[in-house]
Amino acid sequence: MTTIRHPTAQSPGSVLGAAPDVTESAAAYRATGGYADAAGPDELLRHLEASGLRGRGGAGFPAAVKLRAVRERGGAPVVVANGEEGEPGSVKDRWLLRARPHLVLDGLVHAAAMTGAVRGYVYLSDPEAGARVRRALAEHPSPLPVEVVETAHTYVAGEESAVVRRIDGGPALPTAKPPRPFEKGVGGAPTLVANVETLARIALTAARPGLRERIADTTLVTLSGGTTGAVLTEVPYGVPLRTLAALQGTPDAAGALMGGLFGGLVDARALDLPLEPDALAAAGTALGCGAMRFLAAGTCPVSVAADAVGHLAAESARQCGVCVSGTGAIRDALDALAAGSAGPDTAARLHRWSQGLPGRGACGLLDAAAYTAASLLRAFPDLVPHHLDLPCAACAARPQAGAPGRLTVAVPEVMDVAVSATAPAEATATPTARSPLPALKGTP
Template identity: 55%
Template sequence: MELTGETRLFTREPMDLAAELAAGTYGPVIRDDLIAEIEAAGLRGRGGAGFPAHVKWRAVAANPGPRVVVANGEEGEPASRKDRWLLTHRPHLVLDGLLLAARAVGAARAVVYLSHADTVAAVEAALAERPPAMPVDVHVVAPTYVAGEESAACRSIGGGPALPLAKPPRVCDAGVDGRPTLVSNVETLAHAAWIARHGAAAYRGQGTPGSPGTTLVTLSGAVAAPGVYEVPFGPTLAELFDVAGGFTGTPAGFVMGGWFGGLLGPRHTGLRVTYEDVRAAGSGLGCGAVTALAADQDPLAVAAEITAWYAAESAGQCGVCVRGTAAIRDAFAALRDGAASAKDRADLARWGETLPGRGACAFLDGAAGWARTVLTEFEGVTI
């Protein structure tokens, strides 16, 4: 597969208002039913879960107002840079998407939720350039992984701590200040703005029937030119990394979907980068970040490092998450050090199956995914 075709979001240089006007890409294009258009386009959220965007939009629109829309640019995923890149290079496209989403769901308030100084500066500069329209608030939060979870975002914007809440209620029913709230990743909103301008059929002109369109990816690790790229869905992992100059050696595996998707073995170079194919392989696309492990990297050492990060980043609200992430961390550390018992391996296998879905948010699921994928993918993992 040759990765050719138009880039819809990607630009080499940041685009201010003058650049967007010159390119003919500035300003929200109003469609009578944008929700129906993004449904026809098959747009999925780019924040991690890959949930059909129109479902969330419709759920918020169906609830009585006043409603709120939030552009979520709090990129706490260590392996991802695509949201920061988008906010600093195409802030007007994100703002167009935010205003279109507000109109589509009938929101009275719009908020951009950020955690990095460069994105705050870029968004505030873009807002200063735009003619008066619906007021947009910029809310800044300290960068943590869990701060990007949608209920944590709503809680922070409402004046509370940036920590997840148990569900129900979902934020589409009761989010910011108890109001129905649409929390949408900034890349999702940028694609929605593109769809409003060009239509669902054009959006489906790239990608696959099940995973249409293009997506931003962050490629890192054993790759010639790490960075953010825009690609259509459908290439193999090997073809994806060719966009960044190819592997710098034979990869030892792939950290998928940021640190949330676990670890796939080197046999997956032919895996197609679509939601359905990656899910069938036991992982997930998540935020679109993929790290290729170098040939000399020990998968157990990588798993021990990342699960230690999970234990440190836990919000500390759910006992099962605090205990579960710490136990997974300790078991992988023992495996890495050659000090594990048969019980450690059995426990990891069990936790990989039983812990997902137990916390207030999906954070624990990510740690459990490492237990499941490492033991499944690497035959050489022995006690």
């Protein structure tokens, strides 16, 4: 089960909100300042530029730059709320669509106003989230025509060109770039594809521009690892990774798998790094989608790397030959290491692939596989030679290679207001599991 942890002192600029385990109604959202216009489109764009808000989809690109790029193309732009969460270790986007659909829709409308968009889409793969978004649109009809588009849940389905392709009626598979969606997207129109948490922070900034820095410098994170349940929480930039490991229940972590499957492995020394995109990038890792899997005592990084690349290989779109062969080769090498049956040239081959494969696929999946291998060699250089003759105890206990679900985190339960309104009192009196978050030191 995934537990929702919330700060003891609720901030009016919080995406997590005051009741993260209940779907927020339109009336409740309006009561806290939602659907407000404290800042017009031009002023809001200036606030977003001044705050430095980064996209929360994984790349961390400045939100205002993407908005301006679409706006400056002219024509009749399109805006898309991207809630397709392909990273197995992340649950924030699906939770957000289930719990706070009005916050996302409000942000979508503001994004449309800033770009001049004439229509919008909410793109997702979670049927439960889709139902709650549709009900939210019925509760509070949008001034912008908005359509909910569902897709199958895959690792690559949330890549922005795959989003455009699926909305246009094709498969949710990436395409070669250029053009990028801001140049030619849905129906050939300039298109903003924005992560749902990014849009949520845009809506909060529109309602409370005086809190713009706090809104921009706080983020949702999904924490998992060991035998302790996963945690979804909201924290300020600057919090040490070690503090988050303790919060999740892995205080003795030997390292972490960062950014979902895109930030690679880091060792225990890296846990003293602050949760801040630039600081993490400078250290050779990434915040990505905010998912961190901490390596508990008795967990072998070789097995974690093998599981990560195994997942990527299984999720390949299979439309780029180099991706199919490259991810497969890295997977097989890591599986052999975990089994203690790798050849003496395994480290050299992993190093060669990690250097030569990035950038050769239509999306970032191959890059993620190559970087996972590179990070294992860099963060845990002694482990590879020690696994050549026989597996360590942790790897020996690893389930059969290819077994699904080892990196998957469950979405927190969010009580449906439509159900709770008619359910007996005793059935609605106990919310889903959540507990207060200890005070965390970091950028406010």
